[in-house]
Amino acid sequence: MILGDKKRFYGLFKTRLAPWIISAIVLLVGLIVTTVLWRDEQQDQVDNLKAKFEIAADQAANNILGRLNAYKTIMRGVKGYIDGSDAVTVEEFRTYVQALKLQDTKTGVLGIGLVTLVPNAGKAKHIAEIRRSGLPSYDIKPEGQRDVYAPIVRMEPMTAENLKALGLDTLTVPAARSAMQRARDSNEVSITSHFTLAQDAGKSNVSAFVMYLPIFKNCVKHDTLNARRSAIEGFVDVPFRINDIMESLRGEFAQDIDLEIYDGKEISDQLLMYHSDNQTSKSRLAAGMLQTQRQLDFAGNTWMLLVNTTPEFVNSVSNPNQLKIIAWAGSILSLALAMLAWILVRGRIVAKNSYEKLFSQAGEGVLMLSREHRLLDANPAALKMFGYGREELLKLSLP
Numbered sequence: 001m002i003l004g005d006k007k008r009f010y011g012l013f014k015t016r017l018a019p020w021i022i023s024a025i026v027l028l029v030g031l032i033v034t035t036v037l038w039r040d041e042q043q044d045q046v047d048n049l050k051a052k053f054e055i056a057a058d059q060a061a062n063n064i065l066g067r068l069n070a071y072k073t074i075m076r077g078v079k080g081y082i083d084g085s086d087a088v089t090v091e092e093f094r095t096y097v098q099a100l101k102l103q104d105t106k107t108g109v110l111g112i113g114l115v116t117l118v119p120n121a122g123k124a125k126h127i128a129e130i131r132r133s134g135l136p137s138y139d140i141k142p143e144g145q146r147d148v149y150a151p152i153v154r155m156e157p158m159t160a161e162n163l164k165a166l167g168l169d170t171l172t173v174p175a176a177r178s179a180m181q182r183a184r185d186s187n188e189v190s191i192t193s194h195f196t197l198a199q200d201a202g203k204s205n206v207s208a209f210v211m212y213l214p215i216f217k218n219c220v221k222h223d224t225l226n227a228r229r230s231a232i233e234g235f236v237d238v239p240f241r242i243n244d245i246m247e248s249l250r251g252e253f254a255q256d257i258d259l260e261i262y263d264g265k266e267i268s269d270q271l272l273m274y275h276s277d278n279q280t281s282k283s284r285l286a287a288g289m290l291q292t293q294r295q296l297d298f299a300g301n302t303w304m305l306l307v308n309t310t311p312e313f314v315n316s317v318s319n320p321n322q323l324k325i326i327a328w329a330g331s332i333l334s335l336a337l338a339m340l341a342w343i344l345v346r347g348r349i350v351a352k353n354s355y356e357k358l359f360s361q362a363g364e365g366v367l368m369l370s371r372e373h374r375l376l377d378a379n380p381a382a383l384k385m386f387g388y389g390r391e392e393l394l395k396l397s398l399p
Contacts, residue, residue: 018345018349019341019342019345019346019349020342022341022342022345023338023339023341023342023345024338026334026337026338026341027334027335027337027338029334030330030331030333030334030335030337030338031330031331031334033330033334034326034327034329034330034331034333034334035330037326037330038323038326038327038330041322041323041326042323045318045319045322045323048317048318049290049309049314049317049318050290052317053257053290053292053307053309053313053317054292056253056254056257056307056313057257057292057294057305057307058294059252059253059254060253060254060257060259060294060305060307061294061296061305063249063252063253064245064246064249064261064296064303064305065296065298067107067108067245067248067249068191068211068245068298068299069298070107071107071109071211071238071240072189072211072213072299074100074102074107074109074112074238075112075189075211075213075236075238076213077100078096078097078112078114078213078236079213079215079236081096082114082215082236083215083218088114088154089133090133090134090135090154091134093114093154093156094156094157094158097111097112097156097157098156098157100112102157103157106247106248107248108240108241108244108245108246108247108248108249109238109239109240109244110161110162110197110199110208110239110240110241110244111155111156111157111159111162111165111238111239112154112155112156112236112237112238113152113153113154113155113156113162113165113236113237113238113239114152114153114154114155114215114234114235114236114237115150115151115152115153115170115180115212115234115235115236115237116150116151116153116233116234117148117149117150117232117233117234118140118148118149118150118151119147119148119149120145120146120147120148120149123140123149126140126149126151127139127140130153135166138153138166138167139167140167140169141167141168141169142169142172146169146171146172148171149169149171150169150170150171150177150180150234150235151166151167151168151169151170152165152166152167152168152170152237153166153167155237161199161200162199164198164199164201165197165198165199165239168198170210170235170237173195175192175193175194175195175210176192176195176210176212178192178193179191179192179193179210179211179212179300180212180214180235182300183212183213183214183235184214184228184229184232184235185225185228185229186300187214187216187222187228188213188299188300189211189212189213189299190211190212190213190299190300190301191209191210191211191212191298191299191300191301192209192210192211192212192301193209193263193264193301194207194208194209194242194263194273195208195209196208197210197239197241199239200241206241206243207241207242207243207263207273207274208239208240208241208242209239209240209242210237210238210239210240211237211238211239211240211299212235212236212237212238213235213236214228214232214234214235215232215233215234215235215236216228216231216232216233217231217232217233242261242273242274243274246259246261246274246276254313256310256312256313256316257276257307257308257309257310257313258275258276258277258279258281258284258289258307258308258309258310259274259275259276259305259306259307260272260274260275260276260281260305260306260307260308261273261274261275261303261304261305261306262303262304262305262306263301263303264302264303264304265295265302265304266304267293267304267306271304277310281306281308284308284309284310285308289308289309289310289311289314290308290309291306291307291308291309292307293305293306293307294307359377359379360379360380362379362381363381364381365378365379365381365382365383365384365385365386366378366379366381366382367382374397375393375394375396375397376394377394378390378393378394
């Protein structure tokens with residue numbers, strides 16, 4: 001009884017379940033292959049995105065640093081012009097700065113200025129000389145008596161904004177005083193921490209910087225620290241706003257990255273001085289965006305760049321349609337192969353069943369022989385005709 005049940009189950013498997021099981025296996029294998037190909041493509045796109053993102057971050061950092069170094073070159077040119085002249089008038093300085101075409105080339109610089117050191121004993125004489133040079137309303141500000149003053153005596157181009165800076169005693173601005181001292185002692189360009197310029201008085205959230213390059217008395221050695229402190233005469237003064245420098249760099253690196261710039265080595269809201277959009281880096285990380293950092297060390301100060309990808313950047317680098325194509329094409333092909341497997345297996349079973357039915361129901365005796373003329377099978381009519389049982393007949397050998 002058990003043996004009969006097994007035979008019936010095996011027969012049921014062969015006739016009904018086999019096509020479905022084989023087609024399911026084909027479908028499963030096809031979907032597994034599709035999944036592997038999809039994951040490989042996804043990983044390739046992730047690796048490509050990371051590589052392109054790192055390149056974009058490097059481009060942003062290098063372009064910012066390159067622009068700051070360009071300012072340094074301009075400042076050295078101004079210093080050379082001053083050192084090579086006995087005296088520079090307002091008009092001569094204006095002509096020199098105009099020749100640089102800073103506004104036309106959109107460098108991001110507000111202007112180029114000169115700072116001169118004035119002892120308290122020479123304050124009145126200094127003010128009188130500057131007024132006679134064509135600036136009748138010039139005065140040192142803020143008011144008050146100090147041992148030494150460091151007023152801005154030139155600032156070109158002479159715009160309404162830059163007029164506000166003339167006469168400002170830069171030693172009264174802590175960030176400027178610290179940067180000038182570093183510049184004097186090192187005989188190199190030094191940059192301030194961010195603060196509000198005199199040009200931006202009354203404005204809020206305007207981060208700006210000033211770069212200083214020392215000017216020493218002519219024909220006086222300044223190859224030691226003490227000599228430099230004794231020979232210092234003034235500074236080349238180059239102010240700029242961080243927003244202006246970033247606007248001047250538009251198009252020189254990927255604009256679809258999210259860029260935050262911090263004044264210092266730490267990343268905190270208090271040190272944030274530039275953000276390319278209004279979405280926070282935390283929200284971008286939560287959305288699965290990539291993030292990287294770059295540290296810019298320049299002229300005695302450090303800026304930290306925090307760079308994030310954006311959906312626009314991801315779409316410009318990756319091809320999400322490629323993943324969809326692989327998924328849809330693989331699924332459709334797997335389904336088609338599974339259907340074909342079902343049709344083939346089902347067709348074979350139907351054909352075999354038809355043959356077996358025809359073989360067993362034939363009215364004439366039919367024998368099935370091998371190439372060696374050995375009996376392989378006989379239908380019921382043949383068994384009846386020869387008078388043998390099936391097993392008995394198959395044991396016989398033909399001459």
